[in-house]
Amino acid sequence: MRQENILIVIPAKWGSRRLPAKNYKYLNGYPVICYVLDSALEFGKGDIIISTENMKEMHEVLYFCSLYNDVAVIDRPKELAEDPANIDDVVLHVLQFIKKRYDTLIILQADCPLTTSDDIETAYLLFSRNREAVRSVTHTDNPFFTMRMNDGPLKPFSTMYQGISEFNRDFGGQFYRSNGAIFIIDMKEYIEKRTRLVDPLLGYVMPKERSFDIDDFVDFKIVEALLNERR
Numbered sequence: 563m564r565q566e567n568i569l570i571v572i573p574a575k576w577g578s579r580r581l582p583a584k585n586y587k588y589l590n591g592y593p594v595i596c597y598v599l600d601s602a603l604e605f606g607k608g609d610i611i612i613s614t615e616n617m618k619e620m621h622e623v624l625y626f627c628s629l630y631n632d633v634a635v636i637d638r639p640k641e642l643a644e645d646p647a648n649i650d651d652v653v654l655h656v657l658q659f660i661k662k663r664y665d666t667l668i669i670l671q672a673d674c675p676l677t678t679s680d681d682i683e684t685a686y687l688l689f690s691r692n693r694e695a696v697r698s699v700t701h702t703d704n705p706f707f708t709m710r711m712n713d714g715p716l717k718p719f720s721t722m723y724q725g726i727s728e729f730n731r732d733f734g735g736q737f738y739r740s741n742g743a744i745f746i747i748d749m750k751e752y753i754e755k756r757t758r759l760v761d762p763l764l765g766y767v768m769p770k771e772r773s774f775d776i777d778d779f780v781d782f783k784i785v786e787a788l789l790n791e792r793r
Contacts, residue, residue: 567663568667569660569664569668570602570605570611570670572602572669573613573652573672574586574614575613576615580778586616589785590786590790592627593626595675596626596627598671599629601682602682604679605682610633612636613655615643653667666746668682668686668746671742673776674774674775678772681698681743685746695746696744696766698745698768700768741768743772744766747760
């Protein structure tokens with residue numbers, strides 16, 4: 563039986579409006595992106611490609627982390643590091659340079675440094691059952707209690723809010739949100755549909771304490787504290 567070929571893509575742009583260079587900031591003495599790189603390498607399956615618009619900084623980070631020989635880096639155009647470009651735009655750009663045939667695509671987010679190799683492995687096993695696409699999720703509060711305030715009084719986001727007790731937080735069962743850490747999809751399906759958001763899409767549930775993506779300084783400090791707890 564032929565061994566499956568897996569491609570792991572890690573988008574790692576330099577620019578960030580709320581926390582500049584967040585993927586390259588030093589977190590407990592280690593660049594943020596290197597945490598996910600370590601997990602991907604420990605996962606031990608597939609080729610790893612990083613997409614960035616700052617090749618110089620990325621190479622310096624890889625040298626610092628002693629990972630230079632373990633991954634490939636692709637230089638993305640500046641427009642793919644700015645809005646409205648999204649993850650799929652970046653991944654599709656990477657695939658233009660790929661000559662090898664891959665069966666499975668795994669996308670890992672550089673700004674989710676708490677993702678472990680076990681998370682990647684378990685999500686991959688879930689995908690492997692029927693080769694249905696998988697995204698990582700985590701538990702979230704009941705969305706029926708979400709409110710909006712459009713320059714006026716509070717109004718419920720959902721019409722189902724009416725008649726639900728404020729104290730009945732378990733109404734409607736379990737709810738999940740994407741934590742952005744992991745996406746896995748059949749490569750042929752991805753190339754055909756040009757998006758990771760396909761149907762059906764399975765959820766791999768990660769605990770809240772590993773579901774923080776670094777979007778701003780507060781997120782950075784929370785992740786820093788959680789990493790300190792691991793020591």
